Amino acid sequence: MDRWTLREFEAEARARLEPAHYDYFAGGAGDEVTVRANETAFGRLGLLPRVLRGAAKLQTDVTLLGSRAAMPVLVAPTAFHRLADPEGERATARAAAAAETIMIVSMAATVAVEDVAAAAPGAELWFQLYVQPDLAFTEKLVRRAEAAGCKALVVTVDSPVLGMRERDLRNGFNDLPEHLCCENLRDGARGDRVRPVVMAPELSWEHIDLLREMTALPIALKGVTHPADARLAVDHGASAIMVSNHGGRQLDTVPATIDLLPEIVEAVGGAVPVLLDGGVRRGTDVLKALALGAAAVAVGRPVIWGLAADGERGVTRVLGLLRAEVEHALMLCGCASIHELEPGLVRRPC
Numbered sequence: 088m089d090r091w092t093l094r095e096f097e098a099e100a101r102a103r104l105e106p107a108h109y110d111y112f113a114g115g116a117g118d119e120v121t122v123r124a125n126e127t128a129f130g131r132l133g134l135l136p137r138v139l140r141g142a143a144k145l146q147t148d149v150t151l152l153g154s155r156a157a158m159p160v161l162v163a164p165t166a167f168h169r170l171a172d173p174e175g176e177r178a179t180a181r182a183a184a185a186a187e188t189i190m191i192v193s194m195a196a197t198v199a200v201e202d203v204a205a206a207a208p209g210a211e212l213w214f215q216l217y218v219q220p221d222l223a224f225t226e227k228l229v230r231r232a233e234a235a236g237c238k239a240l241v242v243t244v245d246s247p248v249l250g251m252r253e254r255d256l257r258n259g260f261n262d263l264p265e266h267l268c269c270e271n272l273r274d275g276a277r278g279d280r281v282r283p284v285v286m287a288p289e290l291s292w293e294h295i296d297l298l299r300e301m302t303a304l305p306i307a308l309k310g311v312t313h314p315a316d317a318r319l320a321v322d323h324g325a326s327a328i329m330v331s332n333h334g335g336r337q338l339d340t341v342p343a344t345i346d347l348l349p350e351i352v353e354a355v356g357g358a359v360p361v362l363l364d365g366g367v368r369r370g371t372d373v374l375k376a377l378a379l380g381a382a383a384v385a386v387g388r389p390v391i392w393g394l395a396a397d398g399e400r401g402v403t404r405v406l407g408l409l410r411a412e413v414e415h416a417l418m419l420c421g422c423a424s425i426h427e428l429e430p431g432l433v434r435r436p437c
């Protein structure tokens with residue numbers, strides 16, 4: 088069956104997944120105000136196309152932190168892909184490679200980062216890290232990511248503790264089934280002990296400084312929403328900033344990321360690229376984010392929907408739909424290149 092929109096994938100994922108697993112993927116913190124806001128805020132913005140600009144040949148590729156992507160849509164780091172498909176993160180990585188885009192591998196992946204890299208030789212991988220208070224263990228993870236060929240670290244900073252996800256509490260979903268685990272968190276010489284993901288309220292900017300010393304890889308900070316933190320991130324050597332509210336899964340009532348973007352872009356003043364995730368479901372959403380100053384966006388749940396609906400093929404189709412929509416909307420906006428997108432194309436409210 089052919090599917091023509093990301094929404095169809097969402098419906099199919101819902102029908103296929105175990106309800107508690109669907110809820111884990113779909114849900115957010117508290118009343119899920121932020122989950123809804125991320126999507127609806129895009130709908131409130133209008134696009135004002137330009138005409139007669141002779142834009143026939145399209146350019147959609149971007150280079151970010153030394154990695155090339157054929158389109159400005161990256162795969163956001165999401166945990167537990169093997170809950171959606173037996174191949175899990177391997178399938179996602181192959182689809183990202185086929186789409187020639189960057190996959191940010193979650194530290195909480197259910198396939199080890201080495202195995203993800205081996206499964207998709209052409210893939211551009213970045214590694215998402217929750218800095219563990221055990222810095223020796225953090226360093227081991229960083230070395231593994233480097234050795235596996237990851238080109239950047241994406242450090243998630245919006246999770247001093249896990250968000251209060253009431254769907255999961257109600258469903259009693261608090262651990263993976265017996266046959267799955269967070270493969271990047273195996274410990275010990277034989278790699279047999281699996282540590283839990285530690286979220287640590289004691290983390291501070293000093294830890295970012297330590298990490299900066301630990302590796303030559305570029306570091307992106309994910310989960311920045313306050314303009315003052317965006318400036319601090321640059322001061323502490325971040326190579327990119329990812330405006331993210333964790334898809335509404337951490338602090339509820341954080342505003343939609345697309346509404347936060349302009350202030351962050353202004354605060355950063357072009358010093359480093361600004362990325363955005365949260366609620367991107369259409370090519371027009373991508374264009375709005377780029378017009379307002381994002382260098383690229385990332386998608387979280389849509390990738391899971393593709394994976395749950397049809398494994399690698401499903402993710403390939405989700406990424407392909409987004410690419411086709413980006414190209415089509417660009418053309419209709421009178422832009423030959425994503426680099427021509429500018430704030431004047433966005434009108435608020437719709």
Ligand SMILES: Cc1cc2nc3c(=O)[nH]c(=O)nc-3n(C[C@H](O)[C@H](O)[C@H](O)COP(=O)(O)O)c2cc1C
Nearest residue numbers: 112163164165166193243333334365366386387388
């Ligand atoms: C099921 C799920 C698992 C996630 N796991 C992680 C994770 O392990 N690390 C992380 O930094 N962000 C994680 N996120 C947040 C995503 O990286 C991203 O910020 C969010 O999904 C973007 O919103 P979207 O789902 O509306 O595209 C997760 C999100 C979801 C939905």
Ligand SMILES: O=C(O)C(=O)c1ccccc1
Nearest residue numbers: 166167195246284333336
């Ligand atoms: O579910 C999440 O959003 C997430 O970030 C996470 C964190 C630790 C383990 C698994 C998932």
